Amino acid sequence: MKDLGGLKYFLGIEVARSKQGIFLSQRKYVLYLLAETGMLDCKLANTPIVQNHHFVVHPDQVPTNRDRYQRLVGRLIYLSHTKPDIAYAVSVVSQFMHSPSEAHMGAVERILRYLKSSPGRGIMFSKNDHYRIEGYTDVDWAGNVTNRRFTSGYFTFVGGNLVTWQSKKQKVVTLSSAEAEYRGMAKGVCKLLCL
Known part of the structure; x- marks a missing residue:
């Protein structure tokens, strides 16, 4: 080596x-x-x-x-x-x-x-004095014109640094914007729990 x-x-x-x-x-x-x-x-x-x-x-x-x-x-x-x-x-x-x-x-x-x-x-990974984990989510309810599926996205920070992000069209059609928001938050929370 x-x-x-x-x-x-x-x-x-x-x-x-x-x-x-x-x-x-x-x-x-x-x-x-x-x-x-x-x-x-x-x-x-x-x-x-x-x-x-x-x-x-x-x-x-x-x-x-x-x-x-x-x-x-x-x-x-x-x-x-x-x-x-x-x-x-x-x-x-x-x-x-x-x-x-x-x-x-x-x-x-x-x-x-x-x-x-x-x-x-x-992407900048800065030296910070904390290791807080933060996450943000957003959805586009019924944003797909063809099949009315929604797109969800999330990104997470560890110690103030962006470490994961995703934007993905989901496999289900939601009946309301509130349901889409809850589903989007569930994806984001799963990633936070994983981190």
């Missing part, structure tokens, strides 16, 4: 250490992805997805290159390891892997334009 020194780069994740803590980002990976897709000179987007979007699969939709779509979404899923701000948008576009349209590809390109606005953004 050989000591290679402090970790700086591993599987596309850049690691920077300072007195304040450890910072993880995927800046090189973002720039590589933008260069590969020809979007280095693209117009910037303020948010990764449009507000109140209603993406569905239509029988008369204009199809797009499915292999390219799946490859891009797969890379965005990998990017969400250090970019929780794109987790919801990536979960939305990943629902259409089987039958993507030009509208869905436009949503993927918007995520890329958002990444262009801040390629070096990542």
Whole structure:
């Protein structure tokens, strides 16, 4: 075995250490992805997805290159390891892997334009004097236009540092927004109890 020194780069994740803590980002990976897709000179987007979007699969939709779509979404899923701000948008576009349209590809390109606005953004793990565990949840009741399922999301902090996050379309249809909120909180509480 050989000591290679402090970790700086591993599987596309850049690691920077300072007195304040450890910072993880995927800046090189973002720039590589933008260069590969020809979007280095693209117009910037303020948010990764449009507000109140209603993406569905239509029988008369204009199809797009499915292999390219799946490859891009797969890379965005990998990017969400250090970019929780794109987790919801990536979960939305990943629902259409089987039958993507030009509208869905436009949503993927918007995520890329958002990444262009801040390629070096990542996660900071700071040194703190406490180890409190905190969690936050949110749901989108009946947000899916096709089947009225809801999307729930949570993120948890340990010692003031973000450690887990998830955004996922649920398998059930809830009858009220209160039921959706309770189900979303149950998922978040399960993760908190696990931590």
